[in-house]
Amino acid sequence: MSRRIDHLVIAVHDLDKAAAFYQRLGFQVGARNKHSWGTENRLVQFPGTFLELITVGEGANIPPHGQGTFSFGAFVRDYLQEREGLAMLVLDSQDAKADAASFAQQKIGAFQPFFFERTGKKPDGSETKVAFTLAFAALENASKAGFFVCQQHFPENFWNPAFQKHDNQATAVSSIALTAPDPDRLRRFVSAFTGEEPSRPAGHDLSYRLTDAHLDVMTPDDAGELYVSVEAELDQPSFVGFALRVEDIHRQAARLDAAEIPYQHVGSRLVVPASAAHGVAIAFEPTQN
Structure with missing residues (x-):
């Protein structure tokens, strides 16, 4: 069965300036979220897909790539050292651990799955928990094009019709x-x-x-x-x-x-x-x- 686009990672130098631009385009842009490793994002959500505007926050302690590990934060940081733009394509996953094993078998990415969680906000401003497991693939000699799949563990807390209504329709x-x-x-x-x-x-x-x-x-x-x-x-x-x-x-x-x-x-x-x-x-x- 064909995978769907989970989200697009759009790396920007100034997160609020980029969010203001997307608002001028007619999108509803979510509040700022922070990852524990130092990147920060704001999201534009559609049914089943979203745009992730992302930057590296002040004082970020970005972990490096390692043997068998892919550092999402390091990829975004290195990308932004040279340009802004669409940095990564993310497809959906029902089982990120199985996908990581499949990528390794097909020799497109021998990386351990990466789990993380953070606090999100509902439309009314109240907090909710979201969590994800990522499985990365790597295209040789492609520092400007990242690929991974994303398994959402609390999709009912993430997807929200109230966030999916945009003035530009x-x-x-x-x-x-x-x-x-x-x-x-x-x-x-x-x-x-x-x-x-x-x-x-x-x-x-x-x-x-x-x-x-x-x-x-x-x-x-x-x-x-x-x-x-x-x-x-x-x-x-x-x-x-x-x-x-x-x-x-x-x-x-x-x-x-x-x-x-x-x-x-x-x-x-x-x-x-x-x-x-x-x-x-x-x-x-x-x-x-």
């Missing part, structure tokens, strides 16, 4: 763009990570179905055609853009105009370029797409 993430100099060289890794075989929508590009969304692996030039302005790494894989479904594309265009956020029409999409959106291009498309 966004309902879901529909696609993610991953660029690479040679997309075919990523085929074995991405197939093993997603559990899916790709289709070929055009030329050397690959597309992987993720339940009701898809991951597109393409050249930087092809990504530029779809997302106007991307900040791609020319020598290694990097995530450069994502698309969201909105109920009323014309209303969203009016919102972007009113907020003086630059965008271009690309087919039926409205695309906010990476240069205006903290390093990652953001496309809005009609729900019926």
Whole structure:
């Protein structure tokens, strides 16, 4: 069965400034959360999927990568030393320990599962407990593209319809763009990570179905055609853009105009370029797409 997107990790230098930008885009952005190792985030939630705006907090004591361990905090810190943007793709997991074993068997990540918990906040401001186990995979020579799966242990405390109502009427993430100099060289890794075989929508590009969304692996030039302005790494894989479904594309265009956020029409999409959106291009498309 196809995995769904659990969330996208979007690394930013100034968490509140990024949150304010996403609010101008029409999203409801959650309160600041802190991880024990020093990263801090604010979330944008949809049914079953969310965007994680993340930064490294002051005085953070980030643990290093180790033999058989993957440090989420170190990956985010190192990413932010060079750029902002979409740093990691996270898929859902029903059993992260089993997934970690599978990744090791397929030789895409020999890392121990990572469990953590934190206090979250409900819409009324009261506290609740959330906990997760992560299983990491690692693509060789890809310091700008992270991959892991996430098992939620108290999903009833995390997912909340009150957090999923946005002024822009966004309902879901529909696609993610991953660029690479040679997309075919990523085929074995991405197939093993997603559990899916790709289709070929055009030329050397690959597309992987993720339940009701898809991951597109393409050249930087092809990504530029779809997302106007991307900040791609020319020598290694990097995530450069994502698309969201909105109920009323014309209303969203009016919102972007009113907020003086630059965008271009690309087919039926409205695309906010990476240069205006903290390093990652953001496309809005009609729900019926």
